[in-house]
Amino acid sequence: MIIKKRQSWVESENSVTDEGLFHNRRNFMKLSGAMLGASLLSPALMAEEKRFLQALSFNAHQTDLREELTDYKAATGYNNYYEFGTAKDDPAANVHSLIPKPWSVQVDGLTAKQGDISLEDLIDFNALEERIYRLRCVETWSMVIPWIGVPLASVIKKLDPTPAAKYVRFETLADKKQMSGISSRVLTWPYVEGLRLDEAMHPLAFIAVGMYGKELPNQNGAPLRLVVPWKYGFKSIKSIVRISLTDTEPMNSWQKSASNEYGFYSNVNSEVDHPRWSQSYERRIGEFSRRKTLMFNGYGDEVASLYDGMDLRKYF
Ligand SMILES: Nc1nc2c(c(=O)[nH]1)N[C@H]1C(S)=C(S)[C@@H](COP(=O)(O)O)O[C@H]1N2
Numbered sequence: 222m223i224i225k226k227r228q229s230w231v232e233s234e235n236s237v238t239d240e241g242l243f244h245n246r247r248n249f250m251k252l253s254g255a256m257l258g259a260s261l262l263s264p265a266l267m268a269e270e271k272r273f274l275q276a277l278s279f280n281a282h283q284t285d286l287r288e289e290l291t292d293y294k295a296a297t298g299y300n301n302y303y304e305f306g307t308a309k310d311d312p313a314a315n316v317h318s319l320i321p322k323p324w325s326v327q328v329d330g331l332t333a334k335q336g337d338i339s340l341e342d343l344i345d346f347n348a349l350e351e352r353i354y355r356l357r358c359v360e361t362w363s364m365v366i367p368w369i370g371v372p373l374a375s376v377i378k379k380l381d382p383t384p385a386a387k388y389v390r391f392e393t394l395a396d397k398k399q400m401s402g403i404s405s406r407v408l409t410w411p412y413v414e415g416l417r418l419d420e421a422m423h424p425l426a427f428i429a430v431g432m433y434g435k436e437l438p439n440q441n442g443a444p445l446r447l448v449v450p451w452k453y454g455f456k457s458i459k460s461i462v463r464i465s466l467t468d469t470e471p472m473n474s475w476q477k478s479a480s481n482e483y484g485f486y487s488n489v490n491s492e493v494d495h496p497r498w499s500q501s502y503e504r505r506i507g508e509f510s511r512r513k514t515l516m517f518n519g520y521g522d523e524v525a526s527l528y529d530g531m532d533l534r535k536y537f
């Protein structure tokens with residue numbers, strides 16, 4: 222059973238009295254505690270992790286899903302990151318060649334701010350929040366992750382879009398030296414994703430730089446990735462190196478590869494099947510039984526109004 226509280230993302234940790242939240246909180250503390258204890262980090266890395274956690278502890282916010290967090294091992298061992306291969310265990314095996322630091326993001330298009338912006342200037346690391354979001358992959362698996370990051374809106378505001386800007390387009394790094402999978406032609410590189418500007422400014426849309434109290438593992442999209450919890454997982458573009466504001470709808474990599482199967486919107490929709498499979502059920506990674514997929518992945522109260530009057534069969 223899933224019970225959601227409205228506007229839950231603005232609730233601070235201190236005001237949490239709800240049992241489900243408390244459970245998740247404990248679950249999270251247990252996990253991060255265990256991982257910190259078990260990890261064999263160099264002193265420099267330890268100091269960095271500590272700074273990361275300190276920044277976080279002052280700004281912990283939480284969405285409340287009464288659901289178990291996905292096991293950390295499953296969330297980092299069963300991934301889609303085609304730049305490192307198409308099998309679910311390829312990213313974890315091949316991703317060590319990715320160098321997520323230092324990192325900068327090229328900003329161009331319809332914004333006042335232009336050019337290369339360092340990760341530290343783009344993301345306010347003193348304002349990190351924790352958000353527990355469900356993510357539902359188009360291939361019918363799902364997971365529940367404690368993400369750490371900032372609202373995408375805060376990043377876009379920094380770029381100062383011009384009035385003509387209507388969409389945001391994102392690109393992933395495409396470097397043959399760091400990414401063993403991009404010699405393959407399964408997709409066109411760089412990996413591209415896009416959002417309508419009002420979707421991008423929605424308070425649920427999130428840029429993650431960490432998860433489970435730690436920095437993002439490379440296979441999950443280090444050093445920064447998108448998380449749009451009401452859309453299929455492939456919208457969550459990883460290792461972003463370019464953000465462009467545009468006045469035309471960006472063509473994403475999956476649309477380009479099969480426009481009959483993947484559209485621009487890609488909202489989780491239990492009522493519209495993928496041409497090759499049903500979208501009405503999903504399986505949590507690490508679990509055996511299936512559960513019903515919820516419209517907009519369960520975030521409909523918050524986001525359905527973005528699509529008022531649109532035929533979601535046409536705009537899939
Ligand atoms: N650059 C890039 N981003 C990507 C992908 C990819 O292949 N390349 N796969 C997407 C898909 S299909 C999913 S379901 C999610 C998976 O995120 P996870 O591995 O953290 O679970 O990442 C998305 N982001």
Ligand SMILES: [Mo]
Pocket residue numbers: 301358359360453454455
């Ligand atoms: Mo996916």
